[in-house]
Amino acid sequence: MKLLIVEDEEALAAGLAFNFKQEGYAVTVAMDGRSALNHYSGDKSPFDVIILDLMLPGMSGYDVCREIRKQDRRVPILILSARQLPEDRTLAFDAGTDQYLSKPFSLPEVISRVKNLLARRSDREAEVTSSTPGGQFQFDGVTIDFDQFQVVIDRPDKQEKHELTTLEAQLLRYFIQHEGRVLPRMEILENVWPPDSDVTTRTIDNFVMRLRRMIEADPANPQFLLSVRGTGYKFRARSDS
Template identity: 35%
Template sequence: MKLLMVEDNKSVSEMMVMFFKKEKWDTHFAYDGEEAVEMFKSAADEWDIVTLDLNLPKMDGMQVAAELRRVSPTVPIIMLTARDSESDQVLGLEMGADDYVTKPFSPITLIARIKALYRRSELNTIGGDQVGSDDSQFDVITDHFKLNSKTREVYLNDQLIEDLTPKEFDLLKTLAQKPRQVFSREQLLQLVWDYEYYGDERTVDAHIKKLRQKIEKVGPQVVQTVWGVGYKFDDSGAAK
């Protein structure tokens, strides 16, 4: 795995070096926002995951996240945030981060988060045949929706929903596997984030917001809010 850690505190980076070496990851460090963007753009297709501090010199983490997302809509991003900055956490997720870890953090916790996100995003690199009309290629099929877990491709009315991040894909798959079943935010955190999650339930709302924006580019909205409860998938009204 090739990892880019964007962190202006060199003592934090130095602390993480031995943990990364133990995992045998190919790790690179950037110490300000501009350097991070330049490093990422120089090998955009090669990075497997990015950890991104919010408080950076020259260009802050939000700006960096926006730049990275313009270059790669799908590279997994973990934001590192202060404990008392819930608004920053939610904003970071809305800017395209897949997850966040609060500072100060345990190196073991960060490693676990990286592994959990990478396990899911790794499927993005699994090749598959060109999607055609053969429905056997899809493992989730409803009236107007098809999802292929191997190629990580999702279609609504035969239109590809593009640029889904790993978490957005997993969230949509979880909902679509059980059409019209209502999932609470807590259930979605447990099912999608793949570990004991201590974050605010607004994490789910932030991802749903971005997911809906991408769905609406190709067709009617299929992720619906059940007020006071949570969310459900329903494509019964999604005919062309």
């Protein structure tokens, strides 16, 4: 397994690299954002997981994450950051990260989270769901392709293609599997996110907003991903219009 560590604190980067090498990972370290992108784009074989700091010289971790997501929506990204405000987490998840861990952290927890991300990615890509035959689900000019991790919009006023992260695809799949049922936020969190994720139910709201921007004609007045006040969300494949 190949691991890219993006961290400008030299001692911390060296400590992470040493311990992950002991776990059997092939580790590359980048001390700034530009170097990270150069390693990511220039390596002959892709990285299996990325550990990313947010406060980097020259280019923020948010921007690094966004640039990587333009190339690959599936590679797991774990943020390690001293930033602990809710808006920092929101920005990171909006940029496309999978998990967020605050500094200072426990090394065994970091290693566990990386293993968990890799295992869940493997499970998702191998998953065959009877409710989505052929790996696709279609409704109202929207085609969700779970094999390709894509959402294709083909409506008279809108033709777009969006790439999905593994968590976005997993969340969409969960909504589709439970079409018509009100899903409490805690249930969604427990069934979609890894059990050791350092996230809150607010994270679900952020992901739903992103999905609405993809599939809804008017995200401010959703017809498919509906809010249920005080509880959670409900997906329906037919709008009222």
